[in-house]
Amino acid sequence: MSAMTDESTMEDEAADVLGCEAMGQPSSYETLVEENRRLKALLHRQESQLRLLEQERLKQGRHVPPPSAHFPPCASTASPPVPSPSASSSSSSPSTPLPLPPVHSLSSSEISRYSRQLLVSRFGVTGQRNLLSSSVLVVGAGGLGSAVLLYLAGAGVGRLGIVDGDRVEASNLHRQVIHGDSQVGTNKAVSASSRVRDLNGGLRVSVLEEDVGYGNVASVLAGWDLVVDASDNPLTRYVLNDACWLAGEGGGEGGGEGGGQGGGRRRRRQPTALVSAAALGLEGQVTVFDYEPLGASGGGGKGGREGGGKAQRGPCYRCLYPKPLAAASQSCNESGVLGPVPGIIGCVQAMEVLKLLADSPALPPLSSRLLLYDxxxxxxxxxxxxLPPSSLPACPLCSGQLTTLAECASWAAERNLRGPRLTCPSSLPPSLPPSLLPPEHDITCQAYASLLHAQTPHYLIDVRDPTQFAICSLPNAINIPLASLASSLPPSLPPSLPPPSSPSPEGGKEDGATTTSPFPSLPSLPPRDAPIYVICRRGVMSQKATRMLLEGGWQRVWNVRGGLVQWREEVDGQFPMY
Ligand SMILES: [Zn+2]
Structure with a gap:
């Protein structure tokens, strides 16, 4: 069972404020402004709690069982729907969040705080009430999650769940703007929770410092009204899709209604709506997978889809991506991304969440549509x-071939889908890839460094793409990308390079400095009897290139094992890495 940690600092904050006054600290203008801000946040929280407790009191007075009675994992607890601050700070909080009761009216501070969105006629008071009584689980507190979490927190979603097992790195900060320099090394879910609580003191926030997989997804998603997929890897996307789809079917581990309302939507034990997105390079995409059962009522919001139901189920994630796409398996670590791209896509995701929770025909969500950004x-x-309807019978989920999470897990395992830890290699200590070459054609970085210092004549071919080569490279390296090398090999041999020179042992160039290579540009190749060393970023592509050269007739070819990542570990700790 995965335990989410509810975080609340209301009592601490109150103590801080009172302590500040009692100690008689200087009442400068800045101090008074800060105290005013904190007191307003405290007042906002207390009003929210008072309103919820009052609603609960009214419910019990009418002998209506509290919503938690519909959730077996919580039925035995004596806790009220709104945990006290002292209880909510416990790390042993149940993983299933207590359902939020419906909001029938807005407090004075809520009207003031959310006035600008209350004035949007298509959203209005009904949308805000639905939002305040809803819970949203955001999986991934990276580039997409940064935008999603900030805007959902600002909008006043009743409870936010943040799930991420990764830690903040400096290379994240250009796009994962919910974090800052001071959070480098901190778990991303923890870091993001402090920012959203600062943004909106009335929020209830739950944190899970784990990755989501088939083994824990049922417990992680239990009790939430809506899921946002802000992950960056194909395995998590399949996991979330499968869990929500099975919940919509009412079978597997995810089915069954839980009673009550999540915003304007029918509340179930497991969420059935998934706002999914991806962003890479200069492109992104967003869609909404709403797996509410066909013919089910849309919910109780005024003007909602009450009594309507869905006439035809749209495609699931597996319908769109029956096999993990090569591009979907790439990560920002490998392919790069401009920071605003996940920001734009994450904002669209947040907008789709607001539309789903508002549950108004005037705000149709992106169900059965795919929004592309270029x-x-x-x-x-x-x-x-x-999007076309469900791709029966091709889709193993929609066609009923996969009926449980265990079966879905087996499907993913057979295809060796990559999870988050495998798509964030920079967060791991470097490890050498398995060698696919005869040992006599594989040398260590230290051995190559000795050769370099001895100024032994040779060629060094770097098979990364030109964009990566421009960032940093070893001295006198020739850039022949792997694809170019493949197209340059026999039968159409290109002109040969001049005889090898003795490269300088000094450090490599970086930051786009002009190459010092004396050799002609692509696609010239060294003579067949020349000594050639091949390198890349991590030592995988260079093995392929070495094998290609050996099979092409070059005899004196060696792979520099582990590539530039290993070079930094073994030889030059200052060598730039990206
Ligand atoms: Zn499908």
Whole structure:
């Protein structure tokens, strides 16, 4: 069972404020402004708690069982729906959040705080009340999650759950703007929770410092009204899709209604709606998978889809991506991304959450549609595509071939889907890839460094793409990308390079400095009797290149094992890495 930690600092905050006054600290203007801000946040929290407790009192007075009675994991607890601050700070809080009761009216401070969105007629008071009584679980507190969490916190979602097992790195901060320099090394869910609580003191926030997989997804998702997939890897996307889809079917580990309302939607034990997105490079995409059972009522919100139900189920994530796409398996660590791209896509995700929870026909969500974003386009960067219906019988989920999470897990294991820890290699200590070459054609970085210092004549071929090569490289390296090398090999041999020179042992270039290589540019290859060393970022592509050269007739070829990552570990700790 995965334990989420409820975080609340209301009592601490009150003590801080009172302590500050009691100690008679200087009442400068800045201090008074700060105290005023903190007291307002405290007042906002207390009003929210008072309102919820009053609603609960009224319910019990009418002998209506509290919503938690519909949730077996919580039925035995004597805790009220709104945990006291002291209880909510316990790390042994149950993983299933207590359902939030409906909000029938807004407090004075809530009207003031949310006035600008209350004035949006399509959202209004009904949308805000639905929002305040809803819980949203955001899986991933990275680039997408930064935008999603900040805007949902600002909008006043009743409870936010943040799930992430990763830690903040400096290379994250250009796009994961919910974190800062001071949080480097901190768990991302913990870091994000402090920011959203600072943004909106009335929020209830739950944190889970874990990754989501088939083994824990049922317990992690239990009790939440809506899920946002802000992850960055194909395995998590399949896991969340499968769990929500099975919940919509009412079978597997995810089914069954839980009673009550989550916003305007029918509340179930497991969420059935998933706001899914991806962003990489200069592109992104968003869609909403709403797996509410066909014919089910949309919920109780005024003007909602009451009595309507869905006529036809749209495609699931597996319908769109029956096999993990190569691009979907890439991560920002490998392919790069401009910071605003996940920010834009994350904002669209937050908007879709607001629309789903508002549950108004005036705000149709992106169900059965795919919104594409192309950052290179100056004329039509957004494109909304209508998706076809469920791809029966091709989809193993929609066709009923996969009926449980265990079966889905086996499907993923057979395809060796990559999870979050495998798509964030920079967060791990470097490890050498398995060698696919004969030992006599594999040398260590230290051995190559000795050769370099001895100024032994040779060629060094770097098979990374030119974009990565421009960031940093070893001295006198020749950039021949792997794809170019493959197209340059026999039968159409290119002209040969001049005889090898003795490279300087000094350090490599970086930051786009002009190459010092004396050799012609692509696609020239060294003579067949020349000594050639091959390197790349991590030592995988260089093995392929070495094998290609050996099979092409070059005899004196060696792979520099572990690539530039290992070079930094073994030889030069100051060598730039990206
Ligand atoms: Zn499907």
């Amino acid at each position: 950052g290179t386009s100056s004329t039509s960067p957004f494109l909304s595509l209508a």
